[in-house]
């Protein structure tokens with residue numbers, strides 16, 4: 436596929452025609468008219484369809500094949516969510532409509548909020564934040580407001596384990612805190628002694644992902660929560676990925692005070708392509724007055740919007756990315772309570788199945804069991820063959836599979852982080868395991884072939900650091 440749609444433009448060619456205009460109309464005043472016709476491409480319908488179909492085939496999505504991107508939960512999103520989000524009752528509505536004419540939409544938001552509070556064990560929620568990182572920033576801003584209101588300005592430090600997602604420390608800094616990194620113990624969980632050493636009067640909060648990014652459940656979570664609360668600190672739960680725990684255990688019951696969820700990972704909105712997301716923030720009742728407003732309330736007269744008393748303010752226009760919330764609601768209503776739990780159980784089962792198939796060949800430094808994802812280290816393979824995580828990842832592209840997350844978490848050398856998700860069949864997992872094992876063999880017998888991979892994709896090995904720092908967004 437070469438060129439832009441503009442290069443395919445030919446004067447006079449058109450993909451559609453409008454009927455002749457046969458109504459009376461006022462001419463637009465001359466001075467408001469543009470000087471010439473707009474610079475739009477002129478192409479036939481068939482050229483238009485081929486252009487965009489070809490473009491869509493240049494990228495890989497969850498609808499194309501297996502996409503085991505650890506931490507990012509690229510699972511299949513049921514199409515019923517798209518049907519729900521396309522209903523005209525949800526799309527043909529104005530955000531400034533009076534509340535009594537928007538009761539259905541407010542009920543959808545209120546019902547979703549209630550379900551998410553039930554799943555997380557929290558008391559109150561705002562659906563406003565547009566992403567996980569945005570939710571983190573919002574939750575930490577609430578902590579900051581709460582600490583300020585209760586006379587604890589001295590609490591300036593947020594503790595973050597070294598296995599955390601990079602957004603955690605970034606959000607803490609954005610919210611005005613300083614970050615203290617907590618090393619992980621040899622088994623990959625929080626090092627309790629290191630935590631004890633870092634806790635003090637100046638501790639504002641601990642941010643924790645559980646299961647953590649190594650795919651391990653923090654079995655000491657009750658003790659951790661007790662230690663943080665004892666010094667007057669709060670517990671923030673990074674719930675970007677709830678796939679392993681939803682319907683089974685709840686952050687609220689583990690002792691967490693505030694958290695975010697990623698509807699665009701766990702709750703049926705596709706992500707990874709830059710589309711809208713949603714990172715609701717849920718909290719215990721003592722933090723509810725600080726939530727961004729407005730929040731949806733149920734009264735005897737129906738649903739209404741209310742501003743929490745000490746709200747940190749609005750973090751997104753209107754009520755957040757509303758149609759992402761509709762997809763999540765459709766997903767939860769389709770699954771039901773039992774289905775939510777079953778999805779989590781299957782996510783854990785699938786990850787363990789794949790881990791069991793790979794463990795004999797690849798090095799799994801954090802043991803034989805995992806939650807919804809697991810981390811391999813290709814350090815030994817790299818030492819003996821020169822082939823590391825990046826090379827195996829590139830090889831997988833040629834075998835029709837999206838690579839897992841590589842080089843993250845940062846504490847594992849040559850890390851490969853695999854999250855198969857619950858939506859994959861046994862056949863897909865078997866094929867993925869076979870591909871991974873085949874590449875391991877290739878690394879030992881023909882490393883040159885892997886160093887040249889991928890050979891069949893539109894983009895091979897871009898300089899990713901340079902691409903991130905100096906993006907060229909126009910052709």
Ligand SMILES: *Cc1c(COP(=O)(O)O)cnc(C)c1O
Nearest residue numbers: 506507566567568600602673675
């Ligand atoms: C994806 C992710 C985030 C950030 O979510 P965004 O929506 O990308 O901002 C935070 N924490 C964890 C563990 C994640 O996997």
